[in-house]
Amino acid sequence: MRRLIALLERAAAHGCRLVVFPELTLTTFFPRYFLPSPEMAEKYFEREMPNADTQPLFDRARELGVAFVLGYAELTPDQRRFNTVCAVDVDGTIVGSYRKIHLPGHAEDRKMEHQHLEKYYFEVGDVGFPVVTLAGLKVGLATCNDRRWAETYRVLALQGADLVAIGYNTPVSGVPGMNPEPHRMMEEHLLSVRAGAYQNALWVLAAAKSGVEDGQRLIGGSCIVTPGGDVVSRATGDGDELVIGAYDPGVAEPFRAEMFNFSRHRRPEHYQLIVERTGVGEPVVAAIAGGHDD
Amino acid sequence: MRRLIALLERAAAHGCRLVVFPELTLTTFFPRYFLPSPEMAEKYFEREMPNADTQPLFDRARELGVAFVLGYAELTPDQRRFNTVCAVDVDGTIVGSYRKIHLPGHAEDRKMEHQHLEKYYFEVGDVGFPVVTLAGLKVGLATCNDRRWAETYRVLALQGADLVAIGYNTPVSGVPGMNPEPHRMMEEHLLSVRAGAYQNALWVLAAAKSGVEDGQRLIGGSCIVTPGGDVVSRATGDGDELVIGAYDPGVAEPFRAEMFNFSRHRRPEHYQLIVERTGVGEPVVAAIAGGHDD
Numbered sequence: 312m313r314r315l316i317a318l319l320e321r322a323a324a325h326g327c328r329l330v331v332f333p334e335l336t337l338t339t340f341f342p343r344y345f346l347p348s349p350e351m352a353e354k355y356f357e358r359e360m361p362n363a364d365t366q367p368l369f370d371r372a373r374e375l376g377v378a379f380v381l382g383y384a385e386l387t388p389d390q391r392r393f394n395t396v397c398a399v400d401v402d403g404t405i406v407g408s409y410r411k412i413h414l415p416g417h418a419e420d421r422k423m424e425h426q427h428l429e430k431y432y433f434e435v436g437d438v439g440f441p442v443v444t445l446a447g448l449k450v451g452l453a454t455c456n457d458r459r460w461a462e463t464y465r466v467l468a469l470q471g472a473d474l475v476a477i478g479y480n481t482p483v484s485g486v487p488g489m490n491p492e493p494h495r496m497m498e499e500h501l502l503s504v505r506a507g508a509y510q511n512a513l514w515v516l517a518a519a520k521s522g523v524e525d526g527q528r529l530i531g532g533s534c535i536v537t538p539g540g541d542v543v544s545r546a547t548g549d550g551d552e553l554v555i556g557a558y559d560p561g562v563a564e565p566f567r568a569e570m571f572n573f574s575r576h577r578r579p580e581h582y583q584l585i586v587e588r589t590g591v592g593e594p595v596v597a598a599i600a601g602g603h604d605d
Numbered sequence: 606m607r608r609l610i611a612l613l614e615r616a617a618a619h620g621c622r623l624v625v626f627p628e629l630t631l632t633t634f635f636p637r638y639f640l641p642s643p644e645m646a647e648k649y650f651e652r653e654m655p656n657a658d659t660q661p662l663f664d665r666a667r668e669l670g671v672a673f674v675l676g677y678a679e680l681t682p683d684q685r686r687f688n689t690v691c692a693v694d695v696d697g698t699i700v701g702s703y704r705k706i707h708l709p710g711h712a713e714d715r716k717m718e719h720q721h722l723e724k725y726y727f728e729v730g731d732v733g734f735p736v737v738t739l740a741g742l743k744v745g746l747a748t749c750n751d752r753r754w755a756e757t758y759r760v761l762a763l764q765g766a767d768l769v770a771i772g773y774n775t776p777v778s779g780v781p782g783m784n785p786e787p788h789r790m791m792e793e794h795l796l797s798v799r800a801g802a803y804q805n806a807l808w809v810l811a812a813a814k815s816g817v818e819d820g821q822r823l824i825g826g827s828c829i830v831t832p833g834g835d836v837v838s839r840a841t842g843d844g845d846e847l848v849i850g851a852y853d854p855g856v857a858e859p860f861r862a863e864m865f866n867f868s869r870h871r872r873p874e875h876y877q878l879i880v881e882r883t884g885v886g887e888p889v890v891a892a893i894a895g896g897h898d899d
Contacts, residue, residue: 412872415864439875439890449888459864461755461804462876469878470888495833499803502834506800509793510755539789540796570709570753574884578706581733582756584763586876590868594743594764596733 312364314551316371321553323375328401328446329558330372331518333533334382334411334455334478335394337365339525341384342428343482345420349392349432356386360397360405373403378445382454382478384432385410394433396452396478398443407443409452410436413460425484425527442470448558451513455479458517459503461510462585468511469573473560477504477517483528496530501542509540512566514558522549538563606658608845610665615847617669622695622740623852624666625812627827628676628705628749628772629688631659633819635678636722637776639714643686643726650680654691654699667697672739676748676772678726679704688727690746690772692737701737703746704730707754719778719821723750736764742852745807749773752811753797755804756879762805763867767854771798771811777822790824795836803834806860808852816843832857 315332322330335341338355346352360383361369372379378401385395385408394411412435416427440463442451451467451474458477467475481500483493500517508515514537521531533546535556544556584595609626616624629635632649640646654677655663666673672695679689679702688705706729710721734757736745745761745768752771761769775794777787794811802809808831815825827840829850838850878889 412875413870415870435872436875441890442888456870459804460871461759461800462871462879465755466876466878469882469885470890471885499834502796502800502803506755506796506804509796510753510800540793576707576709576750577754577756577883578729579880579883581706581730582760582880584760585756586873586880588763589871589873591763591765594736596735596764 312367315368318551318553319368319372319375319377319379322555323377325553325555327555328377329448329450329474329476329516330377330379331476331516332379332381332478333518333520334396334480335384336381336478336520337383340480340520340527340529342416342432343425343525343527345422345426345428345431352384352432353386356384356392358386358388360385360408369399369403372399373401376401380445380450380452380476380478392433393436394429394454396454396476398441398445398450398452398476400444401446406445407441407452408438409441409454410434410438411454411457412436412440413456413463415456425482440466440470442467442472449473451475453477455481458507458515459499461507464507464511464513464515468513472511472513473563474514474516474558475507477515478519479517480520480524481530481532483530493530497532500530500532501534504534504536505540505542508536508538509566510571512538512563512571514538514563516556518554519546521546521552538566606661609662612845612847613662613666613669613671613673616849617671619847619849621849622671623742623744623768623770623810624671624673625770625810626673626675626772627812627814628690628774629678630675630772630814631677634774634776634814634821634823636710636726637719637819637821639716639720639722639725646678646726647680650678650686652680652682654679654702663693663697666693667695670695674739674744674746674770674772686727687730688723688748690748690770692735692739692744692746692770694738695740700739701735701746702732703735703748704728704732705748705751706730706734707750707757709750719776734760734764736761736766743767745769747771749775752801752809753793755801758801758805758807758809762807766805766807767857768808768810768852769801771809772813773811774814774818775824775826777824787824791826794824794826795828798828798830799834799836802830802832803860804865806832806857806865808832808857810850812848813840815840815846832860 418430451472712724745766
């Protein structure tokens with residue numbers, strides 16, 4: 312809490328009105344560990360928000376007039392568990408929450424030192440991708456692995472998001488079954504957030520844990536991406552770091568007016584498979600056979 | 606035709622089984638010009654495929670056992686006009702065609718030297734995004750501006766495409782209303798094809814016209830992108846050039862098994878807006894308000 316408040320105060324000193332903290336900010340990234348039952352991870356979950364531990368952050372943010380987005384593990388009164396983000400406006404009010412939809416990894420114990428057990432500890436989010444108003448801006452909420460799925464940004468953009476706040480934790484060691492060169496993970500991260508920003512003409516604020524957490528190195532790479540897909544600000548080290556940028560709504564305008572003018576160019580009648588199928592199936596489009604004589 | 610056949614023969618000499626030619630290969634990119642009626646552009650359109658002009662290409666490809674993808678302007682017997690691609694297998698048979706869906710630009714005369722009048726000259730494609738079998742490979746078809754829309758790759762990947770063939774023409778001067786630095790256009794092109802490849806674990810074969818065509822400079826930048834989003838082969842100049850790569854299905858496997866295992870990770874129940882809306886509207890997701898007391 313002390314570290315979060317210190318970053319918040321530095322942000323306020325730079326004139327920031329909106330701060331994005333990482334995914335699962337309040338605890339270690341415990342889905343790397345297998346426990347015999349998900350219930351045994353109880354100590355990592357928050358039963359209410361704010362609570363006694365986080366109230367000082369809410370109070371300080373309200374004093375400073377800074378909105379923030381905070382990731383944490385949520386345990387509901389009926390014992391459901393989600394990988395959650397709350398969006399807190401400048402007056403200290405929670406104006407919305409998001410429960411992570413694209414849970415990566417696996418549900419079964421793979422008997423490795425570092426696993427990716429989000430499907431074991433969390434339910435799939437049940438509230439969709441929300442757009443909330445923070446510091447007067449329309450902010451879409453998403454988390455970590457959501458940033459690799461194009462549907463995330465599109466659903467948020469179609470609701471008018473001007474910025475998307477994405478907290479994340481990405482280990483250098485990559486996904487199970489792969490042993491990539493470390494720079495790949497950063498490249499794939501930047502490719503995902505840049506493409507999501509560009510193809511939807513919105514800003515992306517991506518905030519990561521960095522450094523070594525409980526023996527696992529994380530890629531870090533927090534950054535701010537413009538609606539043109541350009542990284543304009545980026546973390547340089549692996550410690551606590553403030554990455555700041557000046558929000559300019561004008562950057563999105565030419566893209567929204569022409570290239571990504573959705574109402575003029577999108578063709579949902581040809582996108583049906585995106586919602587009709589989950590996995591890969593056979594071709595369904597009857598390609599025109601032969602020449603023009605048919 | 607002579608230049609296309611020369612490239613085809615060079616490809617065959619390198620052992621290539623599949624060749625992708627650019628969009629509107631057979632003519633200049635005439636949508637840059639306004640004519641008082643679309644019918645006056647008749648000379649740029651093909652009434653059948655193959656025809657007397659293109660038969661030599663079909664014949665030579667069959668002799669060499671090379672499949673190819675060719676973009677051209679199509680005029681149907683009932684006078685409909687499309688920006689079309691035909692897919693020709695190694696035996697010279699057209700196994701499928703694609704009619705461009707994401708027509709960029711505008712339909713009205715903007716009185717500029719170089720316009721982007723695809724919406725004036727062409728109808729929106731009416732056959733969806735097809736996946737065809739060429740040289741034994743499952744190839745998805747798309748064209749030019751389609752590559753900037755994430756839906757294109759997803760609809761093709763959901764039908765089992767292992768490669769996506771994309772011919773294109775992109776002028777350095779950019780979209781109307783923008784006057785970008787020239788390098789931006791290349792960066793946005795590469796960002797789009799790399800993200801589409803990575804997020805769908807498939808290969809992208811992107812083939813451009815390059816150099817100066819009728820006084821308009823094109824970005825070129827033909828390339829082959831792996832399912833990891835890496836550009837492994839790329840045009841280096843602005844003349845006729847063969848860009849070759851070795852197709853390896855194994856590159857996609859670890860991505861398809863884990864990170865982009867669609868059936869395990871996709872959540873179509875949260876993607877409905879993608880097909881329910883064309884343009885941007887109000888937020889519809891009821892974000893959870895407040896803490897856990899509600």
